[in-house]
Amino acid sequence: MEEKNTMNPGVKSCTCGALVAPFVVGLIGALIVGWWLFPPLLYSKKLQPVRFSHVVHVEDGGMACSDCHFNREDGSFSGIPNTGKCAECHAEPMGEDPEELRFVEEYVATGKQVEWVRYQVQPDNVFFSHAAHSVEACGSCHPEFEENPRELCNKCHPDVGGSDSAPAAQVNRITGYTSMTMKMWQCERCHANENHFELTEEDEAKHIKPVTRANNGCQVCHK
Amino acid sequence: MSGHYGQFDIRWGMVIDLDKCTGCGACMVACQAENNVAIQTDASNKRLVTNWMLVFELSNGKSFPDHEVAYLPRPCMHCGNPSCVAVCPATVTTKDEEGGIVSQIYPRCFGCRYCMASCPYHARYFNWYDPVWPEGMEKTLSPDVSVRPRGVVEKCHFCHHRWMQAKDKARVAGEDPKALPQEAYQTACTQACPNGAITFGDLNNPEHTVHELAHSEYAFRLLERLGTEPQVYYMSRREWVRRAGDNYLADEKTGSVKNEHHS
Numbered sequence: 001m002e003e004k005n006t007m008n009p010g011v012k013s014c015t016c017g018a019l020v021a022p023f024v025v026g027l028i029g030a031l032i033v034g035w036w037l038f039p040p041l042l043y044s045k046k047l048q049p050v051r052f053s054h055v056v057h058v059e060d061g062g063m064a065c066s067d068c069h070f071n072r073e074d075g076s077f078s079g080i081p082n083t084g085k086c087a088e089c090h091a092e093p094m095g096e097d098p099e100e101l102r103f104v105e106e107y108v109a110t111g112k113q114v115e116w117v118r119y120q121v122q123p124d125n126v127f128f129s130h131a132a133h134s135v136e137a138c139g140s141c142h143p144e145f146e147e148n149p150r151e152l153c154n155k156c157h158p159d160v161g162g163s164d165s166a167p168a169a170q171v172n173r174i175t176g177y178t179s180m181t182m183k184m185w186q187c188e189r190c191h192a193n194e195n196h197f198e199l200t201e202e203d204e205a206k207h208i209k210p211v212t213r214a215n216n217g218c219q220v221c222h223k
Numbered sequence: 224m225s226g227h228y229g230q231f232d233i234r235w236g237m238v239i240d241l242d243k244c245t246g247c248g249a250c251m252v253a254c255q256a257e258n259n260v261a262i263q264t265d266a267s268n269k270r271l272v273t274n275w276m277l278v279f280e281l282s283n284g285k286s287f288p289d290h291e292v293a294y295l296p297r298p299c300m301h302c303g304n305p306s307c308v309a310v311c312p313a314t315v316t317t318k319d320e321e322g323g324i325v326s327q328i329y330p331r332c333f334g335c336r337y338c339m340a341s342c343p344y345h346a347r348y349f350n351w352y353d354p355v356w357p358e359g360m361e362k363t364l365s366p367d368v369s370v371r372p373r374g375v376v377e378k379c380h381f382c383h384h385r386w387m388q389a390k391d392k393a394r395v396a397g398e399d400p401k402a403l404p405q406e407a408y409q410t411a412c413t414q415a416c417p418n419g420a421i422t423f424g425d426l427n428n429p430e431h432t433v434h435e436l437a438h439s440e441y442a443f444r445l446l447e448r449l450g451t452e453p454q455v456y457y458m459s460r461r462e463w464v465r466r467a468g469d470n471y472l473a474d475e476k477t478g479s480v481k482n483e484h485h486s
Contacts, residue, residue, distance in 0.1 A: 075391025125330055125369035127384070131391040132400075217320025218328045219383050223369055 043170035043179055046117050050107070051099045053164045065149070065161065077130035080116045083107050117169045119158055119180045127223040128182075156182060184221075191216045233401065234323045235381050236426035236454040237413070238436040239296055241464050243420035244278075246294030251276050253415030254298075257382060259368045261354030273348040275299070275379040276412050283463045293464045295457070296421065298412065299346040299379035300445065301325045303452025307338035307347065315376075321401070323454055324381050332375035339376060343446050344453075347378045381423075382410040405431045426454060443468045443477060 057063045068081040087108045093101050107114055122128060139146035150161050158180065160166055170179040190196050254260070254276040266272050281293040305325050307316050315331040316338055318324075339347040353373040356364065364370065367384040371377045389408040390400035405424045413423040424431030433456070436442060441458040443465050459465055465477040 071391075071395045073392075073395060075388055075393075075395050123369075124366070125328075127387055129387060129391050129394075131394040134394070137394070215320070217326060218314075218317055219320055219324065219326040219380065222326075222328050223367065223384050223387075 042172055042174065044173055045168040046171045047168050048117050048166045050103050050114055050116075051165050054161050055164045058161065065153075071131050071134070075129075075131050079130075080118070083111065083113050117166075117171075119169050119178050120156060121177060121181060123177075125222055126182075127219075127221055156180075156186075187221055188216070191221065231321050231323045232427065233321055234426040234454055235301070235386070235408075236323075236424070236433050236437065236456065237298065237381075237410070238422045238433045238442065238456040238458060240420045240422070240436075241281075241293050241295060241457055241459040242461065243418045244294045244296060244416075245418055245420075246278055246280065246292075247417065248278055249415045249417055250296050250412035250421065251278060253411040254379070256363065257365060257368070257411035258380075259354075259364050259370050261370075262356060262360060264355075271351050273350070273377065275346075275348070275377070281464060281467045291461070291463070293459065293461065293467070295467070296412070297344060297346065297445075298381070298410075298455060299325060300344050300451065300453030300455045301381060303454065304450055306341040306343065306451065310337040310341045312337065322386065324383055324386075325378075326383070327376070327378055327380060329369060329371045329375045329377065334374040334376065336376060343449055343451065347376050349376050350374060385410065440478070441465070445469070 058065075068078065068085065070078050072078055086103075090100065090104055090108055093104050103114075106112065133152075135145055135149045135152055138152055139149075142152075145152040150159065153159075153161075158167055172178070251274055255274075258275060260273050260275065263272050276296055276298045279295040279297060281295055283289070283291045285291070301318075301324055303323070305316070305318055308318050308325065312335060313331050313333060315329075316325060316327050318326070320326065334349065336347075336349055339345075339349060350371050350373050354370055367388070386408045389403055393400045393403060393407065403425075405428075408423075410421075410423050413421040422432050422436055424433040426433055426437055428434055436458060437456045439458055441460050442456045443458070444453045444456055445468050447453075447469055457465075457468060462477065468477075471477065
């Protein structure tokens with residue numbers, strides 16, 4: 001009996017360690033696969049059909065952001081300009097860049113539209129208004145956006161304003177949406193934040209609910 | 224006055240003059256085209272058909288030569304006390320936005336159809352099948368309204384997308400999006416009506432025609448005594464038409480049960 005008692009603890013701890021070790025290794029392995037190796041497999045990388053350099057246009061060409069990205073008179077937003085807009089300058093090649101030559105030949109000469117890859121395609125039941133999220137509107141309370149409007153754009157969009165070539169879009173192989181497509185919680189960071197608009201005394205007298213003030217009604221963002 | 228769902232500075236509403244309505248159905252067609260309502264394979268099957276806007280025929284029940292008919296276009300009433308909102312178990316339909324439009328968020332709906340049972344106006348429709356557009360007709364689809372799949376409920380939303388567009392236009396022009404002039408935002412049915420029977424605007428805004436029309440002595444609302452407080456008003460100079468808007472005892476007059484109007 002005594003012999004068994006002295007023997008068993010040693011044997012037990014030895015088998016325990018041997019049993020647990022593979023599970024620990026397996027867990028770590030699964031985490032590595034699940035967190036680092038598998039997610040990129042979900043996304044395909046999609047490059048823009050034409051290499052576009054913001055640096056050339058903004059710094060060398062002296063163009064303003066609003067020359068291409070602006071609110072139209074009807075309230076809609078001009079996100080990516082069409083070939084006609086590009087042709088205002090690029091009717092003929094302006095430089096030696098072979099990519100520009102290709103653009104002029106393939107698109108400007110034929111009038112074909114470039115199928116630019118959009119980084120933020122939203123589902124068709126989502127309504128987003130650029131006019132409502134303008135620098136003027138947001139900047140009235142957040143002065144940093146007035147000073148640097150790009151900061152406001154970059155809250156949702158990749159900061160390509162200073163890039164020489166557009167980054168590849170990560171397109172989900174199953175859903176077709178990109179990794180940058182806005183999720184509902186991102187909209188709700190402001191829309192569902194009851195303190196986003198502070199209520200005035202006048203509002204409170206009228207029993208206005210903060211939720212109404214902050215425009216978190218479903219159809220504010222859905223259509 | 225307001226329901227349990229908040230007080231709104233803007234209350235989009237409609238006044239439909241039943242004496243002007245000829246029952247032509249242009250409002251129904253315009254609505255269907257505007258809101259991507261799928262082409263119906265058999266529109267005579269009223270159990271399966273979808274009509275956000277539906278024209279009913281009313282009759283005074285008398286025989287010739289005293290027989291008279293009236294036509295009653297029925298959109299969603301956008302009630303001040305919407306029963307559909309109260310019964311929805313998934314917060315699909317709400318009345319939580321300025322303007323008082325009762326919303327419907329299709330991807331949230333799981334098709335229990337409580338709202339359809341609760342709506343006293345039968346303004347809600349269930350998608351029994353996936354919508355199909357005959358080849359070529361898909362080009363008529365509007366990008367401003369999402370298409371609803373099989374298994375969800377849908378209804379009139381007062382062309383809400385047009386309101387959003389009108390607000391954006393006002394914002395870009397530097398105007399107040401909360402003080403739109405009447406012509407800035409009109410529903411498709413309003414614009415399609417060849418006889419001007421439908422008037423649309425902000426019931427709270429004295430500058431909008433609906434404000435005055437809703438206060439007319441000839442104005443009434445459907446099933447007013449239920450207390451649903453619809454934002455859709457009807458008007459007719461004919462007593463029998465006004466009587467058709469609710470259930471009355473033989474000795475009751477129509478004006479006697481009218482709820483207080485919004486100021």
